[in-house]
Amino acid sequence: MVPSLQTEIHQELSRRRSPVPFIPFAIITVDGVEHMVRRSGQFALRENDMMLLSNAATTRIRLADIARIEERRLMTKEQEKIRDDLVAHLNGKPFRRFSIRMTDGSSYEIVRVFQAAIGLTKGYLVSADGKNRRNFHIRDIATIEEMVAA
Amino acid sequence: MRQALATLMTEETFEPFVFVMNSGDRYEVRTFDMAVRERDIVTVYRYRSNRKDILRIAEICVLEILDPDEPT
Numbered sequence: 001m002v003p004s005l006q007t008e009i010h011q012e013l014s015r016r017r018s019p020v021p022f023i024p025f026a027i028i029t030v031d032g033v034e035h036m037v038r039r040s041g042q043f044a045l046r047e048n049d050m051m052l053l054s055n056a057a058t059t060r061i062r063l064a065d066i067a068r069i070e071e072r073r074l075m076t077k078e079q080e081k082i083r084d085d086l087v088a089h090l091n092g093k094p095f096r097r098f099s100i101r102m103t104d105g106s107s108y109e110i111v112r113v114f115q116a117a118i119g120l121t122k123g124y125l126v127s128a129d130g131k132n133r134r135n136f137h138i139r140d141i142a143t144i145e146e147m148v149a150a
Numbered sequence: 151m152r153q154a155l156a157t158l159m160t161e162e163t164f165e166p167f168v169f170v171m172n173s174g175d176r177y178e179v180r181t182f183d184m185a186v187r188e189r190d191i192v193t194v195y196r197y198r199s200n201r202k203d204i205l206r207i208a209e210i211c212v213l214e215i216l217d218p219d220e221p222t
Binding site: 090091116125133 | 159161164181182183184185186187188189193194195196198199200201202
């Protein structure tokens, strides 16, 4: 790799190290191997020609071996839509009761504010009677439906 | 505190606020989708993150009401 390209890769990696929110990306080396970077601080740049990436084990990657860097989405378009829908329901004014049906067939009625919360891709909810609680991932949600007032 | 929390965390009276713990740690709740309230605990997600903090209500020292127009 010509030195200017290597500098460019170095600068690109420096830029991607800790933006808020962090955007996951993949480093693809010239031999076709893909290394995912899922969180900020997962890699360190060593001098100008080497980086350390901590996954299951620490991997050393020569910057000269990097073919390209590609952004990776955390969610599919459908999952993003479901997340937006859930956020809209949770923040609706006035609040309207709704139910969340999961892909495993279970269903939860959300009848008050602060009964469910969502992070970037994961969430937590408590059933209406307070007896069940559940951590979930956006991909676990099948549908969100507004409940019709009795 | 429990009563104040119950009053604050309703739809009608909600204003963005910060939990200040006995330890001095601060946890901001700006929108309804950031927190879940249970009997003895509150779970708060950090902004645009999957990191969450589980707070014991008995350990909350101050409920600091934020100005909704104030930038984060």
